Amino acid sequence: MVTTAAQIGWAESAALIFRPRVGELLTNTVLLVAITVPLCAVIGVGGAWLVERTSLAGAGAWGAVLAMPLAIPAFVNSYAWVSAVPSLAGLGSGVLLATLSYFPLVYLPVRAALARLDPALEQAAASLGRGPVRVFFGTVLPQLRLALLGGALLVGLHLLSEYGAFALIRFDTFTTAIMDQYRSTFNGSAGSMLSGVLMLLCFALLLLESRARGRARYARIGSGTAAPPRRIRLRGWQLPAQVGLLALGIAALGVPAVVIGGWLAYGGGTVWMAPDLVPTLLQTLGLALGGGLVTVIAAFPLSWLAVRHPGPFSRLLERTNYITSSMPGIVLALALVTVSLFFVPALYQTTALLLLAYALLFLPRALVPLQAGIAQAPQSLEEAAQALGRRPLRAFFGVTLRLVAPATAAALAMVFLAVAGELTATLLLSPIGVQTLATRFWSLSSEIDFAGAAPYATLLILLSAPMTYLLFRQSTVLSRADASAGPAPATSAPTTAETA
Incomplete structure (x- = not known):
């Protein structure tokens, strides 16, 4: 990018960067990150807290359901929703699809951190007269800072790099604009300048996460306790919690499964006979x-x-x-x-x-x-x-x-x-x-051949599902083992790379 800027000169570089189109892309991208990341954080932390710290009925099953959307690529999720609701477009649709695809990136590390958290901290806060809400925000949430920020960083970086999901709903970001520029005119100079702005946004996210993480220490010095945490009784909140998780599961998993299954049924056996x-x-x-x-x-x-x-x-x-x-x-x-x-x-x-x-x-x-x-x-x-x-x-x-x-x-x-x-x-x-399954799926879905694209989407999900399950099992098993074995001596907070 530096070489390209030097070749075309400062005047042309500035003309390519400081123009209304770049301002529009910057607004779309920043709003997308600013809205989606907090939503993923709320859903991820809320889901992890319900599974790990409350009397949620079927907590084990819900724990797996909340991790499963990672098995569905974001562009496949977008394809399913566009098939179901063709009018989807713009910022709101982009936030919806990105949130449904990426909230597990916050949920998994936060759940693992909750499982490792010493329940004595919460018990001590409760013994001082604090209610469940004050215990959560004053004691639990600060201990989740590293996991929460690490997951939020991953969500932000995925948002900056995602192309297929936003192209299908006609929502312009830097990534979609760079691809359109390259494929329409093969204009390397314009694409490089847009890439430079996008890369600056990546570095800004890394810097923001590093500053928000701070230098606090989170490990215990003593041996702690291996006792399981006391779960909060949901009582009247049991039904709203179940309904909320069910709605989330239907939106993130049910819609893609039903739509892909519907297109497979519509295409019949012939879609599996495609020569390529x-x-x-x-x-x-x-x-x-x-x-x-x-x-x-x-x-x-x-x-x-x-x-x-x-x-x-x-x-x-x-x-x-x-x-x-x-x-x-x-x-x-x-x-x-x-x-x-x-x-x-x-x-x-x-x-x-x-x-x-x-x-x-x-x-x-x-x-x-x-x-x-x-x-x-x-x-x-x-x-x-x-x-x-x-x-x-x-x-x-x-x-x-x-x-x-x-x-x-x-x-x-x-x-x-x-x-x-x-x-x-x-x-x-x-x-x-x-061609790969991803590129062939993208080619067919771009041609509105949704039935023909369904087998490629199915194979992509089948390839991703085992690793997603392995990741889920590893995070839960290792966190339980860490909690029962007791903590290591206090150490400083991990780096951004270690958190991610």
């Missing part, structure tokens, strides 16, 4: 597996440095990758298009360039489990193998790599599913003739 369905599925699996392998291979040395050789250099490398992955996929893809065309034309529209984009976008998804796995592999075992005569490389492959294998498989699975549902970078960078 199986090749598209195989290409999706191939790209997802290839992107997962490339990303895990790239993440392994970074994870190794962060765990075994911590220091300023390793932290710089790690933080750089988190910042890169926070940028919208369309910004990164547009940059790679420009670089490949000007400097390495042979790379343009190749699978190698697409895999590079996947690695840059999803590297943190591999870093987190790999770092955890390497940290749990005792270095003394590798040293013992070397003491018995094995060379360092052989000791690593024979001892450490075997211990890190489960974490490596988890990292590969997370990146695999992320690549399978990626849309904007794949649309810009995929070689001619290469």
Whole structure:
């Protein structure tokens, strides 16, 4: 972007940035984030509190239901709602669809934090005469700050990068405008300037989250208590809570399920006989597996440095990758298009360039489990193998790599599913003739062939559902284990990357 601005000059750059169209896009995007993020926060925190801290009937089932919308990509959710209500358009519709798609990003970390929270804190506040409302806002909510802000940050970054969901309802944001600019005129200068503004919004979100997080400490110093928290009796609020959760479940899960099922029934068996369905599925699996392998291979040395050789250099490398992955996929893809065309034309529209984009976008998804796995592999075992005569490389492959294998498989699975549902970078960078389930679904839905798009949406959901369930189970099981084992010594608040 800097190179493009230097080539076209300040006058043209300023003309492309300071114009009414950019002001309109900025207003739409800022309003979308300003309205949707608080709504997701309220729904996520409220749902987690109902499941973890009240006598909600069927709390276990509702806990899973509130996590399941993550299995439905936002553009698939938009496709379902547009099919049901064709008049959807504008800011209000964008807020509705984004909230239904992204509130689990707040719900999951907040629920895990609630499960780890020492119930003695709430009991002490209640013993001082505070009612349930004052206990929640004065004692519980401050302890949830890190999880809440981390989830809100993820929601905001998803809003800035989302394309398909808003394009279907004709709501213009920076991401939709950049894609339209690129596809209509291939104007790299205009697209780059819009990308620069969008990237500044990403950095503003990161800075805002960092400032709001503060430097408070949240870990207990003592051993705490492993006793389960005392649940608040809902009494007369039981029915409103059930009705509210049911309405949320119908809107987030029921509408997509019914609409997709309806289109499948309307199309009949012929929609499953599309000649490109199986090749598209195989290409999706191939790209997802290839992107997962490339990303895990790239993440392994970074994870190794962060765990075994911590220091300023390793932290710089790690933080750089988190910042890169926070940028919208369309910004990164547009940059790679420009670089490949000007400097390495042979790379343009190749699978190698697409895999590079996947690695840059999803590297943190591999870093987190790999770092955890390497940290749990005792270095003394590798040293013992070397003491018995094995060379360092052989000791690593024979001892450490075997211990890190489960974490490596988890990292590969997370990146695999992320690549399978990626849309904007794949649309810009995929070689001619290469399609994924996401891009083929988008092509058919854009042509108003909703029945033809239904099988691709179904396969996307089926690919995402197992990982969503695994994420839900992992967050609940690990949080319960942490609560029963007792806390570690007090530490400072984690970084933005660690919270995310």
